[in-house]
Amino acid sequence: MENSVLTTRNNPVKKALRHPFSGFISIGAALLALQIIAMANGGKWPLSSTLNGFAQVMIFAIVGYGFSFLLGYAGLASLGTAGFVGLGAYLTAYVLKHYPGVPYIAILLGVLAVSLILGLVVGFISLRIEGIFLAIVTLGLSEIFYQIFNNWIDFTNGPNGASVTKTPIFQTILGMGTTDSRRAFFILLVVITVGLLMLTYNLGRSRTGRAMLAMKNSTSAAQAMGISLLRYRLLAFLISTAYAGFAGVLFMSYFKYAAPQGYTIMLSLNILAAVLIGGSRSLVGTFLGTFIVFGTNTIFLQDIALFRDNPWIINVTIGIVIILVVMFYRGGLVQLAQNTKQTFNNLLNGWRMYRYGEDD
Amino acid sequence: MAKTTDTRYFGDPREARKRRRLFERIERLEAEIQIAAGSIDLRRRLLAEDVDKQLERLDNRLKKPLYQQEMALATAEEAAAEQLRLKLPGIQKKQRLAYRKKRQDLRRQERLLDARGRLLPEKALSASSQAALDQLEAAQQQEIKDLETRLLQQAKASRLGPEQHQAALARYEAGMADKEKRLKELAGRLNRQQEARMTAFTNKQQEKIRRFESSLKGYQEALLKSEQTAQHHLPEDIVLRLEGLSMAFGGLKAVDNLSFDVKKGEIFGLIGPNGAGKTTVFNCITQFYKPTAGDIYYRTHEGNVLSLNNYDVHQIIRKGIVRTFQNVELIYELTILENLLIAAHSKYHGSFFSQLMNTRRVREEEMVLRNQAMEVLSYCGLAHLKDIPPLGLPYGILKRVELARTLMAGANLIILDEPAAGLNEQETIELTQLIRKIQKDFGATIFLVEHNMGLVMDLCDHICAISFGKKLAYGTPREIQNDKLVQEAYLGTSDESELEVI
Numbered sequence: 047m048e049n050s051v052l053t054t055r056n057n058p059v060k061k062a063l064r065h066p067f068s069g070f071i072s073i074g075a076a077l078l079a080l081q082i083i084a085m086a087n088g089g090k091w092p093l094s095s096t097l098n099g100f101a102q103v104m105i106f107a108i109v110g111y112g113f114s115f116l117l118g119y120a121g122l123a124s125l126g127t128a129g130f131v132g133l134g135a136y137l138t139a140y141v142l143k144h145y146p147g148v149p150y151i152a153i154l155l156g157v158l159a160v161s162l163i164l165g166l167v168v169g170f171i172s173l174r175i176e177g178i179f180l181a182i183v184t185l186g187l188s189e190i191f192y193q194i195f196n197n198w199i200d201f202t203n204g205p206n207g208a209s210v211t212k213t214p215i216f217q218t219i220l221g222m223g224t225t226d227s228r229r230a231f232f233i234l235l236v237v238i239t240v241g242l243l244m245l246t247y248n249l250g251r252s253r254t255g256r257a258m259l260a261m262k263n264s265t266s267a268a269q270a271m272g273i274s275l276l277r278y279r280l281l282a283f284l285i286s287t288a289y290a291g292f293a294g295v296l297f298m299s300y301f302k303y304a305a306p307q308g309y310t311i312m313l314s315l316n317i318l319a320a321v322l323i324g325g326s327r328s329l330v331g332t333f334l335g336t337f338i339v340f341g342t343n344t345i346f347l348q349d350i351a352l353f354r355d356n357p358w359i360i361n362v363t364i365g366i367v368i369i370l371v372v373m374f375y376r377g378g379l380v381q382l383a384q385n386t387k388q389t390f391n392n393l394l395n396g397w398r399m400y401r402y403g404e405d406d
Numbered sequence: 407m408a409k410t411t412d413t414r415y416f417g418d419p420r421e422a423r424k425r426r427r428l429f430e431r432i433e434r435l436e437a438e439i440q441i442a443a444g445s446i447d448l449r450r451r452l453l454a455e456d457v458d459k460q461l462e463r464l465d466n467r468l469k470k471p472l473y474q475q476e477m478a479l480a481t482a483e484e485a486a487a488e489q490l491r492l493k494l495p496g497i498q499k500k501q502r503l504a505y506r507k508k509r510q511d512l513r514r515q516e517r518l519l520d521a522r523g524r525l526l527p528e529k530a531l532s533a534s535s536q537a538a539l540d541q542l543e544a545a546q547q548q549e550i551k552d553l554e555t556r557l558l559q560q561a562k563a564s565r566l567g568p569e570q571h572q573a574a575l576a577r578y579e580a581g582m583a584d585k586e587k588r589l590k591e592l593a594g595r596l597n598r599q600q601e602a603r604m605t606a607f608t609n610k611q612q613e614k615i616r617r618f619e620s621s622l623k624g625y626q627e628a629l630l631k632s633e634q635t636a637q638h639h640l641p642e643d644i645v646l647r648l649e650g651l652s653m654a655f656g657g658l659k660a661v662d663n664l665s666f667d668v669k670k671g672e673i674f675g676l677i678g679p680n681g682a683g684k685t686t687v688f689n690c691i692t693q694f695y696k697p698t699a700g701d702i703y704y705r706t707h708e709g710n711v712l713s714l715n716n717y718d719v720h721q722i723i724r725k726g727i728v729r730t731f732q733n734v735e736l737i738y739e740l741t742i743l744e745n746l747l748i749a750a751h752s753k754y755h756g757s758f759f760s761q762l763m764n765t766r767r768v769r770e771e772e773m774v775l776r777n778q779a780m781e782v783l784s785y786c787g788l789a790h791l792k793d794i795p796p797l798g799l800p801y802g803i804l805k806r807v808e809l810a811r812t813l814m815a816g817a818n819l820i821i822l823d824e825p826a827a828g829l830n831e832q833e834t835i836e837l838t839q840l841i842r843k844i845q846k847d848f849g850a851t852i853f854l855v856e857h858n859m860g861l862v863m864d865l866c867d868h869i870c871a872i873s874f875g876k877k878l879a880y881g882t883p884r885e886i887q888n889d890k891l892v893q894e895a896y897l898g899t900s901d902e903s904e905l906e907v908i
Contacts, residue, residue: 245762252761252768253747253754260737260748267735270692271815272723272752281758327739400523402503403510 067244069330074240077104081232089225099344101232101300103333104239105293106340110321110332111246112289117318118326119255120282121262122172125314126184129191130161130287132309134294139208139304140201150214154295161291162284169283173276188314195306207305214299231300238296242289243329249285250327258282316340319368325378334379339364421632428629429710433724435622437753442611442618444774449607453600461593468585475578479571482561489557497553501546508542629710640703640711645670645819645851646691651700653686653875660686662875663700668819668868670705673845673852675866677859677886679895683875684855685732688823692729693719707818724752726818730808732827736796742807743792746779749811779814786810786840802833809840813848820844822854826861834858838865863887871895 062068077100080092109131116122134157141153168187172180195202202208212218216227249255257278260268265275298304316339324335343360347353353360375381477485512535513519520526531539566574640647646668653661660683668674676684689695691702693714702714707726714722728749737745753775756768783789786806796804805825812820825841826834838861845852856862862869863883871878871886873895879886886892 248764249762252756252764252772253751254758254761256740256744256748257751259739260751263737263739264735266694267731267737268748269694269719270723270729270731270735271748271811272720273748274718274720396522401510402506403513403519403523404525405506 066247070240070243070247073243073330073333074236077236077239078233081229081236085229094225094228095348096345097229097232098301099341101235102344103337103341104235105297105300106317106320107239107333107336108242108293108296109290109317110324110336111242111329112286113317114321114324114326114329114332115246115250115258115289116282116286117321118328119250119258119262120279121258122279122282123177123181123318124168124184124283124286125181125311125318126168126188126191127286127290127317128309128311128313129188130164130290131294131297131313132191132195132304132306133157133164134161134291135298135304135309136195136202136208136294138295138298139210142210142212142214142298143208146218150299153214154292157291157295158288161287165284165287166280168287169280172279172283185311185314188309188311192306192310195309202306205306207303208298209304210298210302213302228300235296235300243333247329250329254278254281319364321378323367323371323378325380328378328380331378331380338367425629425632425710426712426716428625428632429706429712432622432625432629432708434755435618435625438755439615439618439622441753441755441771441774442615444778445770446608446611448770448774448777450604453604457593457596457600460596461589464592465589468588472578472581472585475574475581478564478566479574479578482558482565485561486554486558489561490554493553494550497550501549505539505542505546509539512538633710640705642709643670644668645705646853647703648687648691649701649703651687651690651702652698653683653690653695654698660875661690661697664872664875664877665700666870666877666880668851668853671845671849671851672867673841673854673865675862675869675883676853676855676872677857677862677869678872678878681874682872682895684872685823686875687872688729688821688855691821692722692727693717704819723749723815726816727821728812728815728817728819729821730805730812730823730825732823734801734804734808736804736807738795738797741793741795742788743776743779743783745796745807746782746811746814747775749814750775750779752815782810782813785813800833801828802830802836805829805833805837806840809837809844813844817848817850819851819853822852822856824855824857826856826858834861841865 080100081097084092084094084097109127113124113127116124137157137160138153141148141156168184171183175183196205198204213222213224213227213231216222216230217224220227220230222230257268257273258281260271260273261275261278268278269275317336320335320339321332322335323338324333325331343353343357347360371378371382375385377384477488480488509531510519510523512531513525516532516535518526518529518531530536565571644667647665648667649665651661651664652659662683664683664687676687678684686695690697691714697715704712704714704725704727706712712725714725714727717725737748740748754771756765756771760768780789780792783792786809788803788806788810791799791803796807809820809822809825822841825837829837841852841854842865844850854862854866866883868881869883869886870880871889871892878891878895879889881889
């Protein structure tokens with residue numbers, strides 16, 4: 047009787063769960079749930095400072111996605127990220143303050159255009175120099191941006207920092223209250239973060255991602271296979287600067303304040319650290335790394351007196367984590383997770399061996 | 407950097423530029439046609455698989471109630487056997503674990519194990535323990551036998567009476583007939599649906615192909631007309647011609663006024679002592695270096711003549727010239743299949759935004775090319791390695807992957823830089839066979855540099871020997887072997903050998 051084969055194969059739920067997008071969506075759903083809980087109980091838990099921490103994580107995770115493309119796929123190093131984020135933020139503040147009639151989407155597109163042009167410039171530079179020298183050049187660029195933010199008073203309001211009075215769209219057009227519009231913008235941020243995760247994932251798996259990996263591993267093989275170095279180096283920088291500029295706009299729209307001290311080399315290094323800690327080719331890893339570098343402090347550790355009074359402990363810890371990751375887990379936390387799983391399996395097998403002996 | 411086109415070969419420069427543009431359009435259209443045609447086959451297969459899967463699922467669902475009825479109708483022995491078949495694997499697993507546990511415990515008691523629970527070599531259980539184990543095994547077999555008899559009794563007790571049996575049989579048969587009918591109905595509907603979808607898709611794709619082909623025809627006609635104005639001096643049977651090629655690095659002339667022809671479909675060897683400039687010649691042909699002087703003419707698969715110096719290094723592969731590298735250059739972060747897809751890079755046409763959105767077109771393209779890559783891999787005998795990165799694999803396999811990569815790119819002229827370097831004898835023989843097979847099956851011209859003289863003499867139709875960038879001799883393997891100049895270059899004249907001794 048062959049009738050007894052009644053197993054259900056091709057379970058659609060299991061299939062959907064195996065799809066990587068389900069992971070991205072569950073990250074988004076968790077963040078949304080936090081915001082909805084806060085709305086439901088009037089902000090008692092989670093506190094708005096916690097939510098702001100998560101918003102910061104999301105915004106810098108967007109920068110991280112672009113940066114992971116540059117570092118993990120194209121193998122190019124840049125220390126100028128902070129400048130591009132700051133540029134996006136300051137341009138938004140300037141336009142919102144001086145030309146309140148300009149629609150938000152126009153600001154977004156404008157900032158993207160400016161970032162793309164600057165990305166093109168850095169990309170052309172990257173064709174001439176590589177490695178540590180490229181990092182130094184982009185560091186110089188970042189320093190120029192910092193000086194502009196600090197000293198060009200008319201444009202940036204100098205050391206006092208630029209600020210925006212109202213959250214765009216929600217407060218200006220829909221006329222919501224300050225708190226409500228911030229909550230609404232948080233939700234928009236979650237949608238954008240998850241959407242960009244998906245798009246970036248698609249791009250990494252497409253021929254563009256493959257071509258960039260080929261370029262990183264062997265320029266001569268890549269060229270012989272028809273991959274134009276010019277085109278893909280430029281593209282890598284364009285993607286990274288566009289993401290950074292975009293994140294800058296979102297930062298200004300959510301936090302409504304930017305000071306030049308926020309856009310020094312420290313931010314670039316933090317983003318580099320976040321991408322490295324998470325795993326430079328994994329998007330979920332990048333999100334996790336950003337959470338560790340930008341989120342743990344504001345979300346958890348601020349509540350603990352020890353860390354609040356001695357902020358240096360956190361920085362030292364992050365430094366140690368970076369050293370450990372770079373020394374032992376080049377693939378970041380994602381690799382750590384895989385290794386842990388492997389170790390666990392090995393231990394389990396060892397125990398089985400001890401208990402039952404060899405199977406013969 | 408690009409040189410103006412040589413009038414000797416291409417006639418009026420303006421016409422030549424026009425032709426170059428036409429070539430590019432034709433290349434693009436041909437790739438699109440290939441993808442569209444491939445997608446039809448692929449879609450047919452996928453849809454057929456989908457129908458099969460759906461029918462199987464439905465078959466299982468319909469069988470579920472009937473299965474119980476069938477069990478009730480079967481003879482007691484059959485029913486018991488079926489029950490046992492379902493229960494046996496679980497029981498056996500449990501018994502096996504219990505047996506192993508008992509054995510391990512006994513061994514531990516007798517101190518036959520090391521600290522990690524492994525059996526020490528050449529140690530056996532004592533007779534009494536072995537007897538205890540045998541007893542356990544017997545008890546376990548008895549347990550299964552008991553279960554069997556119990557199941558048989560249960561089955562006998564639950565058999566239906568003759569009248570009930572008749573009724574149940576009738577019900578079962580009716581159910582079976584119903585099932586068959588439903589299945590047939592659904593299969594018909596699904597097939598019709600599939601056919602309709604397939605026809606729509608095929609029509610759409612064929613319409614697309616027809617459109618592409620008509621414009622392709624237009625381009626080709628324009629090209630032909632333009633070709634008539636040009637004066638090709640490149641004979642029909644020549645694929646590659648080097649004319650006075652020179653490459654200097656500062657004061658050093660790595661290649662000096664080198665000229666030779668490679669005929670269509672042959673295996674051509676370039677030999678010379680170390681540092682003779684062989685790899686430099688390759689790098690000049692593939693435009694990694696722009697030659698300081700001289701021209702390189704190439705006839706494409708379609709018969710158009712190109713001056714390669716006019717192209718950038720990444721455009722060369724689109725003309726059908728693919729090279730391998732002396733020190734295998736593979737992408738170790740990607741799997742072997744994806745390494746092949748890198749070679750198909752110029753066959754993709756999805757725009758940047760369609761890649762971001764992962765549109766249907768992009769997925770289709772990816773599937774067609776993945777399929778093609780799988781075919782190439784199985785042709786080269788690498789299909790079992792498709793999902794692993796090439797890191798740490800034997801050199802022979804890596805060289806094979808590089809060859810597969812050239813096939814994936816649809817090469818017309820394959821340039822092999824020391825294909826046998828670092829291989830053992832067996833691997834060299836296998837590689838030689840593969841190269842022969844490729845030449846025969848794909849009609850590709852193969853141009854190789856090699857130090858393994860046995861392989862070169864065995865494989866090549868014509869050989870060119872160079873030394874210090876200058877041509878020494880050109881001819882068949884036999885002629886080269888007997889050439890005085892070549893012998894001198896390899897073995898040295900008496901003066902040089904004295905110098906070497908000093």
